[in-house]
Amino acid sequence: MKIRNKLQHSLSAKFAGLMLRVFLFIVIGALVIAYGYHQLNQYHNNKNDLLEHKEAIIKQIDNRFNQAFLDFRGYFAFENEALKASGYEQEEKIRTLLTEFQEVSNTPADRIFRNNVTEYLTYYYTELVPHSITNFEQGNREEIKQMANQGATKTLSTFQDDIRNYRHEIDNRIESNYELLVQRNSYILIIVGIYLLGIMLILFRMTRIMFKNVGKPLSEFAEVANEIAAGGDADVNIINNREDELGKLSVAFKKMVTSLQEKEQDLLGQNEELIAQQDELEVQQVELESTLSNLRRSENNLKHRNEFVKGISNSLNKQTVLQDIIVNMCKITEADQGIICFLHEENFASYGVSKDGEKQFLQNLDNGQNEKLVRYKESFTVKRELVQEEKGFHEAKSYAYDLYLPILDIEDEVVAMLVLSRYGSPFPEDKFEEYQGFAKQISISLENIQMYDQTEEDRKRNQDILNTVLEGIQLVDVEGKTIQVNHKLCEIFECKNWNKGIVDTSMDSWAQEMENYVQEKDELISFFSRAIEAVDTDETYTYKLINTNKVYQVYANSLFHEGEKIGTIFVHRDITKEAEIDQMKSEFVSTVSHELRTPLASIYGYTELMLNRELKPEKQKKYLSTIYQETKRLTTLINDFLDVQRMEAGKQTYEKKYIDLIEIIEKVMETQQVNMTDHRFEIDVDTSYTTVLGDKDKLEQLFTNLISNAIKYSPDGGKVSIHLYQEEDYIKTEIKDEGLGIPKEALNKLFSKFYRVDNSDRRAIGGTGLGLSIVKEISHAHNGDVFVSTEYGKGSTFTIKLPLVDTISNVTDPIKGTKENEAYKIFIIEDDRSLAGLIEHELRENKFFVRHFTKATEALQQLKDDLPHAIVLDLNLESGEMDGWDFMRELKNKEEPYSDIPIIISSALEEQKKSLELGACDYFLKPYKASDLSRTLLQTLLKKEKNGQIFIPDLINRDHD
Numbered sequence: 028m029k030i031r032n033k034l035q036h037s038l039s040a041k042f043a044g045l046m047l048r049v050f051l052f053i054v055i056g057a058l059v060i061a062y063g064y065h066q067l068n069q070y071h072n073n074k075n076d077l078l079e080h081k082e083a084i085i086k087q088i089d090n091r092f093n094q095a096f097l098d099f100r101g102y103f104a105f106e107n108e109a110l111k112a113s114g115y116e117q118e119e120k121i122r123t124l125l126t127e128f129q130e131v132s133n134t135p136a137d138r139i140f141r142n143n144v145t146e147y148l149t150y151y152y153t154e155l156v157p158h159s160i161t162n163f164e165q166g167n168r169e170e171i172k173q174m175a176n177q178g179a180t181k182t183l184s185t186f187q188d189d190i191r192n193y194r195h196e197i198d199n200r201i202e203s204n205y206e207l208l209v210q211r212n213s214y215i216l217i218i219v220g221i222y223l224l225g226i227m228l229i230l231f232r233m234t235r236i237m238f239k240n241v242g243k244p245l246s247e248f249a250e251v252a253n254e255i256a257a258g259g260d261a262d263v264n265i266i267n268n269r270e271d272e273l274g275k276l277s278v279a280f281k282k283m284v285t286s287l288q289e290k291e292q293d294l295l296g297q298n299e300e301l302i303a304q305q306d307e308l309e310v311q312q313v314e315l316e317s318t319l320s321n322l323r324r325s326e327n328n329l330k331h332r333n334e335f336v337k338g339i340s341n342s343l344n345k346q347t348v349l350q351d352i353i354v355n356m357c358k359i360t361e362a363d364q365g366i367i368c369f370l371h372e373e374n375f376a377s378y379g380v381s382k383d384g385e386k387q388f389l390q391n392l393d394n395g396q397n398e399k400l401v402r403y404k405e406s407f408t409v410k411r412e413l414v415q416e417e418k419g420f421h422e423a424k425s426y427a428y429d430l431y432l433p434i435l436d437i438e439d440e441v442v443a444m445l446v447l448s449r450y451g452s453p454f455p456e457d458k459f460e461e462y463q464g465f466a467k468q469i470s471i472s473l474e475n476i477q478m479y480d481q482t483e484e485d486r487k488r489n490q491d492i493l494n495t496v497l498e499g500i501q502l503v504d505v506e507g508k509t510i511q512v513n514h515k516l517c518e519i520f521e522c523k524n525w526n527k528g529i530v531d532t533s534m535d536s537w538a539q540e541m542e543n544y545v546q547e548k549d550e551l552i553s554f555f556s557r558a559i560e561a562v563d564t565d566e567t568y569t570y571k572l573i574n575t576n577k578v579y580q581v582y583a584n585s586l587f588h589e590g591e592k593i594g595t596i597f598v599h600r601d602i603t604k605e606a607e608i609d610q611m612k613s614e615f616v617s618t619v620s621h622e623l624r625t626p627l628a629s630i631y632g633y634t635e636l637m638l639n640r641e642l643k644p645e646k647q648k649k650y651l652s653t654i655y656q657e658t659k660r661l662t663t664l665i666n667d668f669l670d671v672q673r674m675e676a677g678k679q680t681y682e683k684k685y686i687d688l689i690e691i692i693e694k695v696m697e698t699q700q701v702n703m704t705d706h707r708f709e710i711d712v713d714t715s716y717t718t719v720l721g722d723k724d725k726l727e728q729l730f731t732n733l734i735s736n737a738i739k740y741s742p743d744g745g746k747v748s749i750h751l752y753q754e755e756d757y758i759k760t761e762i763k764d765e766g767l768g769i770p771k772e773a774l775n776k777l778f779s780k781f782y783r784v785d786n787s788d789r790r791a792i793g794g795t796g797l798g799l800s801i802v803k804e805i806s807h808a809h810n811g812d813v814f815v816s817t818e819y820g821k822g823s824t825f826t827i828k829l830p831l832v833d834t835i836s837n838v839t840d841p842i843k844g845t846k847e848n849e850a851y852k853i854f855i856i857e858d859d860r861s862l863a864g865l866i867e868h869e870l871r872e873n874k875f876f877v878r879h880f881t882k883a884t885e886a887l888q889q890l891k892d893d894l895p896h897a898i899v900l901d902l903n904l905e906s907g908e909m910d911g912w913d914f915m916r917e918l919k920n921k922e923e924p925y926s927d928i929p930i931i932i933s934s935a936l937e938e939q940k941k942s943l944e945l946g947a948c949d950y951f952l953k954p955y956k957a958s959d960l961s962r963t964l965l966q967t968l969l970k971k972e973k974n975g976q977i978f979i980p981d982l983i984n985r986d987h988d
Contacts, residue, residue, distance in 0.1 A: 071208040082197045349376035362447035369443045428453045432466045499599035507534030558583035578606040626657035674804045681722040695730045705744025714753040729805045732798040741766030760827045768819040778803040852876045854895040869957035883914035902934040919946045
């Protein structure tokens, strides 16, 4: 009853009760719908999570099995124990996953699947894998293949199909669960729609009630209020039939109208007071506008400062930054002109300054104000009268104010100056500290730019240095990303601008690019991977480029900083020549072994026959002739080896004198006649000047090598043409054959030592590959050269170019016309009795009287009683206290006639120059012809006898075959 009375006397109570009912309806309905929706979604989400968890476990099981398969296959392929261990580790992980799957299994299908996986896991790790590994380690590859063919592979495929099918079944369950959830959610949406429709009907009903009970009375009040506001007299009807707020409002409204009319007069009086207050507010507005202007000025200053900071930080170009600095500083300080410049550099920037003004300022940096700034390093201002050019159209006296700001470096030295000019008004002193702060920011910015420029210059210099290195260089970080390369690396892999493209690329990218150019792709990439992953490495690897014969060796070194690896350096070095030399040396050893064994076999065989059998004199002479020829062949071969060694060491000596090339060539032709079968010589001389300054023995060796090659490499015979002609100050000798010719690809290596053309037709022909290299060395030593032209299959032409001399040196043979020389006494000092016997025999044949000594001391003792005409001396005497050097010094230090005795050296030591300096007349390098020794002795003694003095002749022509 009390509640009803309260509802009748209170409009708000009525409205609150109505709203409460509507609210309860909405809340209860929403809670019911929300609860149902939540329960439905929770049910399906739980189910979906369970299915997805199962699927994730199955996927991991599948992945672990696949990892195990790959690990064991990798082990069988590469025999990597780490892969085998990894494969066994997968078993424990799979069993852990099966245990986890058992916990979420809630269907018979789940349990069947788990049992199948467990069975296959047991089969795989207890039977299949152990047996396969045992057979593999025992080398039973066929047994492994048989196991695979007999069901192992099929079982594996079936197992993998079961996993895929079960995963597909799980996916279908998830899809079905999702479709059911969507269907049930649609039902909930229908229920929500019905619920909202009910709410709308209730609200419509409530609105209608409110309009009738509240809106209409209020509208009547509004009409009365408007009429009163318009100044009219309104009649307010009091609602007597309502006891709620509207009834009370009508009574109160009536009282209010009466009160308003009473107070209208009061308001008129107050209006006059407000007008007075308005005037006061206008004054305050002026003050506010002034404050706003100051705020805008501050905002503008902040804007300029931001532009200043942006200008010095957004660029590393010095000139750009200087221009931004001067422009922004002029804006901040409200200066009319300004300039900033370095003291020791040419960089500067200005604002509002003419070209002439810039030039004038820069040419007078050492004036008083600037010197003051540099010395005291403090900012200051200068007041000065404007010059005529600065006044413009103004005629009155005006002043300018110059602000000088120093720019200091990190060593607190002035490196630049900033000068700003302001017309008419000075710079505010309270801003100086702020200006100095800007100067410090400028210093920091310029210092950063200086450091950047120096760093960039160092980087470019380092890159230029790397580019001069003949090896390809690549620097990568610990992840294999390229940091830096040089041009040589790009040349190796035929890439243009690769430095820009490869830098900052991963190993996969640059390794893929490199493998397109090398033959051993996988091995090279594996080498790169090992080097990058290793903590410290100095490993090397050799590879060949595709479609070329170039061989490169790449070696890797780890780069450390403070004990921590920061990268790896790869250096690619061209070892093509070394590889070719190694190959040629290998071939040379094989060839030399054959070339040495062949004459030794003949010498050994014929010597054995002569020692063990009684032979007729004719056969003995034939055998001895063969032994002699093979000995000459062996001597020539050894001399070639020694010549090459001397040439490489730079110790080859040449005894040059004037000689006639025709005599040398004819002698060589005569010697080579024995090697000719179907060949014939043809010599053509088109010049009367054939004299050169040279070493006769070496030139004879040169032509012997070329003519013998012409014969050897013409197995079918033919003509060997020798053509001598003059070209300017040189004589050229062409030796042309009609033989095999030389392939073009072999021409650039033809004169290299050990090199022989790789051709079966030529391999059958003997040789060491040293002859042409010796020819080249001899020709160059005579200030000449050697050339070759060839046509493959038709023959070759070798041309020797030697400088001419003006006259021919006529050398007579002193032996010709000589009478018996029995009066000439010769001492032979030689500890090798076999060689001494040979020399003694040769000299006795030439009518010399010979005495042999094995010790130098015995020879000196004999000199007191018996003075010889000449001495043949061995330098390396193994027996006795005195060697050949001591003997020669002892003899030359004596008085005449002992010091005048000619000494001819016979030694295996290559000490020709030293011997001649000590006073020797001539020098014979073992082995040599004994006939040449006797000839030299006779010539020397005849000249000594003729001149009546000690005579040290030029070395005579000898054949050191």
